[in-house]
Amino acid sequence: MEKNFEDLADGSVGLSIDDGKAILASLQRHLVQQQSSLYILFRRHCQGCGGTRPIKDYSTRTIQTVYGAVTVPSPRLYPCRHCIPGVDFTITPVSELCPDRATPELMALNAKLGAMMPYRTAADVLAEFLPEQSPKSFTTLRHRTLAVGRRLEEKEKLRMFHEKSDTRERRQGELLLPGDLEREFVLSIDTAHIPKVRGRETRSFEAVICHASRGGVGSKGGTLFVFPGTSRTRMRAEALHALTYLGYQGKGEITVISDGAECLKRLKTALPQPATHILDWFHIAMKLRPIEQIAASVSRRPPPDAPDNLAETVESVRWLLWNGQTDRALDLINHLLRLSKLEALGSTICHLFRQGLMNLTTYIEQNRSSIANYGERYRAGKRIASTSAEASVNNLVARRMVKKQQMRWTEKGANLLL
Numbered sequence: 001m002e003k004n005f006e007d008l009a010d011g012s013v014g015l016s017i018d019d020g021k022a023i024l025a026s027l028q029r030h031l032v033q034q035q036s037s038l039y040i041l042f043r044r045h046c047q048g049c050g051g052t053r054p055i056k057d058y059s060t061r062t063i064q065t066v067y068g069a070v071t072v073p074s075p076r077l078y079p080c081r082h083c084i085p086g087v088d089f090t091i092t093p094v095s096e097l098c099p100d101r102a103t104p105e106l107m108a109l110n111a112k113l114g115a116m117m118p119y120r121t122a123a124d125v126l127a128e129f130l131p132e133q134s135p136k137s138f139t140t141l142r143h144r145t146l147a148v149g150r151r152l153e154e155k156e157k158l159r160m161f162h163e164k165s166d167t168r169e170r171r172q173g174e175l176l177l178p179g180d181l182e183r184e185f186v187l188s189i190d191t192a193h194i195p196k197v198r199g200r201e202t203r204s205f206e207a208v209i210c211h212a213s214r215g216g217v218g219s220k221g222g223t224l225f226v227f228p229g230t231s232r233t234r235m236r237a238e239a240l241h242a243l244t245y246l247g248y249q250g251k252g253e254i255t256v257i258s259d260g261a262e263c264l265k266r267l268k269t270a271l272p273q274p275a276t277h278i279l280d281w282f283h284i285a286m287k288l289r290p291i292e293q294i295a296a297s298v299s300r301r302p303p304p305d306a307p308d309n310l311a312e313t314v315e316s317v318r319w320l321l322w323n324g325q326t327d328r329a330l331d332l333i334n335h336l337l338r339l340s341k342l343e344a345l346g347s348t349i350c351h352l353f354r355q356g357l358m359n360l361t362t363y364i365e366q367n368r369s370s371i372a373n374y375g376e377r378y379r380a381g382k383r384i385a386s387t388s389a390e391a392s393v394n395n396l397v398a399r400r401m402v403k404k405q406q407m408r409w410t411e412k413g414a415n416l417l418l
Helices: 005-009 017-044 093-097 104-116 119-129 138-162 232-245 281-300 310-322 326-338 340-345 347-366 374-379 387-402 411-417
Strands: 055-057 060-065 068-073 184-195 204-214 223-228 253-258 275-279
Touching: 017 060, 017 068, 017 093, 060 093, 060 104, 104 119, 104 138, 119 138, 138 232, 138 411, 184 232, 184 387, 204 232, 204 387, 204 411, 223 232, 223 387, 223 411, 275 281, 281 310, 281 347, 310 326, 310 374, 326 347, 387 411
Parallel strands: 184 253, 253 275
Antiparallel strands: 060 068, 184 204, 204 223
16 A cells, blocks of 8 residues: 555555545455354354264355355254254354344445435445445345345334234323424325336326324424325324334324325324324415416406406415415405406406416315414414425435436335335
8 A cells, every 4th residue: 555756746645545445345344254254153052962963064155244245164063963863954043143144234224315316326326435335236236135124024013913003092191381393293294106117007296294292383303104005094003103103102192294195194193183184385385376377477467357456465365374364265256256357358368367266265164164364373483384295205215216316216125115
C-alpha cells in the first residue's frame, strides 16, 4: 500500500477504495476461517458422553459475506456412536452456522437496498463500495430480498395465529386531562394501486398502507404496516398489533382517518371500542377546489344577470364543512343547485359548476357520519388528514413500484417486497 511522491502530488492520500476492499477482504477471510474451524471443533464434541463424532467426508463451502466470499472446509459428521448407535444421518456444522450461504448482515443489507431502489442499481452500489460484490448479480440480490420478506411474512402469520387480542369496550377510567394529545391513537390509512403482471384478470390490485401514531400533529414515532389486498381480517390484526406497539392498553381514544373507501371505513368496527372514523379533510378540499375556482373566475368577470356573491357562498360551504355543520352545508349546496341565474354563466361553465356540486353532495352524503369538526381538531393540535399514509404511499409504492419504475408485479412478489 506504499505510495510514491508522484501519487502524493496528484492528491492520492490515504487508502483508496480498492486498497480498503483488499484489506477488508483479507481480514474477513482470516476471521471467517478461524470462526468456522472453532465451530466445527465444538460440534465434533458430543455434549452427551463427551466423545468425538466421527467424520464422514471433507468438502468445502463458500460463504458470502459483506466483505467478500470466503471458502472454508466443511466436513460432514456422523452422530456419536455411543449416544445414537446405528444411525447414518450426517451433520454439517458450516451449514448450521450459515444456512443461507450468506451472512445475516449481507442478507439484511441486500434486502434494505433492494427495497429502496431497483435491483440493478442496488447491486451496482454494493459493488462500488464492498469487495467482491459483482454488479451483475442483481438476480441474487433480488432472491435475497424476497427471501427476507418471506421470512418476515411467515413470522407475521405465526404472530397473528397465536395472538389473542381483547376488543371489548373499555372506556377511559382516568381523569380527562384537557389538551392531552397522547390519549389519541391515530391510524392514517390509505390504498394504492399496483400494476399487475400481464395475462391476469385485472390490470392492477390494491395495497393497504397504514401509519399508526400517538398524539397530535408533529408527534414523533409511530409504526407503519403495508400489505396487498384489502382483507378485513389482516387489516384488523395489523392494526391491533400497531396499537399494542404504541402502548395501547384499553384506555384512550382510537381514531381512523381515511378517504371514503368502504374497505377502509370497515376498520373502525373491528377495533377496540369506542373508535371513531374521520373523513380525510384533504379529499373534501379536493372536491371543493374546482367549484371554488369556477366561482372565483366568475366573480372576477361576472356576466350580466349572474348570481350575486357566488364566491362568498361557495366559501361559506367550505366554512360549514370545516366546522362539521354537514346539514347546513348540504342545504347551501342544494340552494346553489336550484339557482336559476346559473344559466347566465354559460352552458359549459354552468354544467361544470353543477357537476362539481353534485359530486360534492354525493360524497358528503355517503360519508355524513365521518365528517368531524375539523376546525376544532385543528385548533387542538389533532390530526385531520391522512398525510402520513399518503407520504408512505409515495415512498413505498409510487416511487419503488409504480411511477419511477413502471413494473408489473404479482401479489405474492409485491407482498414480499413491501
